[in-house]
Amino acid sequence: MEKHIVLLPGDGIGPEVTKAARQVLQAVADRYQHTFTFESHDIGGAAIDQHGTPLPDDTVQAAKKADAIFLGAVGGPKWDQLPGHMRPEKGLLGIRKQLGLFANLRPVQAFQQLLHASPLKKEVVENSDLLIVRELTGGLYFGQPSERRNNGQEVVDTLAYERHEIERIVDQAFQSARVRRKHLTSVDKANVLESSRMWREIVEEKKADYPDVTVEHMLVDAAAMKLVTNPSYFDVMVTENMFGDILSDEASVLTGSLGMLPSASLNEQSVGLYEPVHGSAPDIAGQNKANPIASILSTAMMLKHSFGMEEEAEQVQTAVTGVLQEGYHTADIDLKNGVKVSGSELAAKIVDQISTSDATE
Numbered sequence: 001m002e003k004h005i006v007l008l009p010g011d012g013i014g015p016e017v018t019k020a021a022r023q024v025l026q027a028v029a030d031r032y033q034h035t036f037t038f039e040s041h042d043i044g045g046a047a048i049d050q051h052g053t054p055l056p057d058d059t060v061q062a063a064k065k066a067d068a069i070f071l072g073a074v075g076g077p078k079w080d081q082l083p084g085h086m087r088p089e090k091g092l093l094g095i096r097k098q099l100g101l102f103a104n105l106r107p108v109q110a111f112q113q114l115l116h117a118s119p120l121k122k123e124v125v126e127n128s129d130l131l132i133v134r135e136l137t138g139g140l141y142f143g144q145p146s147e148r149r150n151n152g153q154e155v156v157d158t159l160a161y162e163r164h165e166i167e168r169i170v171d172q173a174f175q176s177a178r179v180r181r182k183h184l185t186s187v188d189k190a191n192v193l194e195s196s197r198m199w200r201e202i203v204e205e206k207k208a209d210y211p212d213v214t215v216e217h218m219l220v221d222a223a224a225m226k227l228v229t230n231p232s233y234f235d236v237m238v239t240e241n242m243f244g245d246i247l248s249d250e251a252s253v254l255t256g257s258l259g260m261l262p263s264a265s266l267n268e269q270s271v272g273l274y275e276p277v278h279g280s281a282p283d284i285a286g287q288n289k290a291n292p293i294a295s296i297l298s299t300a301m302m303l304k305h306s307f308g309m310e311e312e313a314e315q316v317q318t319a320v321t322g323v324l325q326e327g328y329h330t331a332d333i334d335l336k337n338g339v340k341v342s343g344s345e346l347a348a349k350i351v352d353q354i355s356t357s358d359a360t361e
C-alpha cells in the first residue's frame, strides 16, 4: 500500500521522538513492501520562530491531505511568556479542532518487563490494561470567552459542550469497550457540574444501544484514586477533555514512565493524528535521553487505525516487547537491572527487531 504521512516534530524532544517514529514506519514499509512517503511541517514553538504563528496554514493544508499525521510535542520555556493565543500549545489545539479530532484514545498497558519500574506495588500494577477515551475538541479547553476582565482582576474559562459532541465521544467509547472487555466507566463531576449531569444523561440514553457493555458512572476524584489503587478494575474510561488530560498522565505511572504512553486522535473520517501523550520535556531535550516508545507505539496505532494494517501494528508492538524483554530501556525507566541506553539506541534496537524477527502469523 502507498501512504502519505505528515510529520509535525514540534519542540523539545519532539524532533527526537519523531525521528524514531519515522524510522519505525520506514522499517515496517520495507518489511511489508509498502511505500510510505513523509513530509515534515512546522508546528508550535518551531512554527512561531519560523513563521510567527504556532499553526501555519501550510501545516493545516498538508495535514488535511495526509493519510495520517504524526506529532512529536510542542511547547517550552522559550515561548512561555507569549500571550495565550500565540503559545505553541495553541498550535496543537488548533490542529485538533481544525481536523475535528474529537476522539483521543490513550491506551495504558503495564508491560510485564516494567512492573518493577512503577513506584506502585507490582501487585497493584500487574494486569492493568485500560483505555482512556478523552474528548479532545470541546470542554474546558475550548470554552468561549476565555478572558481577563475588570482590569485583570477577574478571569473566565468556560466548560461548554453541545449534546452532539458528548454523544459522539460516548459512542466511540462504547464501541471501544465492545472490542475489549466490555466494561465502560464514564468519569465526571456530576455532583458539581451541570455539564457532567448532561454527560451522565447521555451515557444513560446510549447504553440501550450497547447491551453487551456494562456501564457505570464514577466521580473524577474517586476515579483518580482508584486508578492508582486498583487500576485493573478499569477497562475503558470516557471523560471530558481536561479530566482525560490529567487522568492519562496519572495513569502513565502504571507503565513506569510517561514516555511509554501512545495516543491516537481520530475524527469522523478516520484521518488520524498520532502522538505520544507526553510533552516536549525541556529538561531532557537535546540529550538523546527521551524514551521513544510512546511515539513508536503511536505508530502502531497509526498502522492499525488509519491504515488497517493489523499485522504490521502487531509487529511493532512485538518488537517493543522484545527489546524490553532483552532488558533495554532509557533513563526514565527506574529499573535496577537491565541495560540503560540512549533514546536513539533504543529506537535502533526496535527497528532492528522489526526488520529481522520472524514474521508474525
Ligand code: NAD
Pocket (backbone or CB within 6 Å): 013, 072, 073, 074, 075, 076, 077, 089, 092, 258, 259, 260, 275, 276, 277, 278, 279, 280, 281, 282, 283, 284, 289, 290, 291, 292, 294, 332
Ligand atoms: P512533559 O510531559 O514534557 O514532561 C514531564 C516529565 O516527564 C519531565 O520530567 C520529562 O523529562 C518527562 N518525560 C516526558 N516525556 C518523556 C520521554 N519520552 N522520555 C523520558 N522522559 C520523559 O510535561 P511538562 O514538563 O509539564 O511540559 C513541558 C512542555 O510540554 C510544556 O510547554 C507543555 O505545554 C508541553 N506539552 C506538550 C504536549 C504535546 O505536545 N502533546 C503534551 C504535554 C505537555
Ligand code: IPM
Pocket (backbone or CB within 6 Å): 074, 075, 089, 092, 093, 245, 277, 279
Ligand atoms: C496533551 C497535552 C496538551 C493537552 C497540551 C500541550 C495542550 O498536555 O496532549 O496531553 O492538554 O491536551
Ligand code: MN
Pocket (backbone or CB within 6 Å): 245, 246, 249, 277
Ligand atoms: Mn497532557
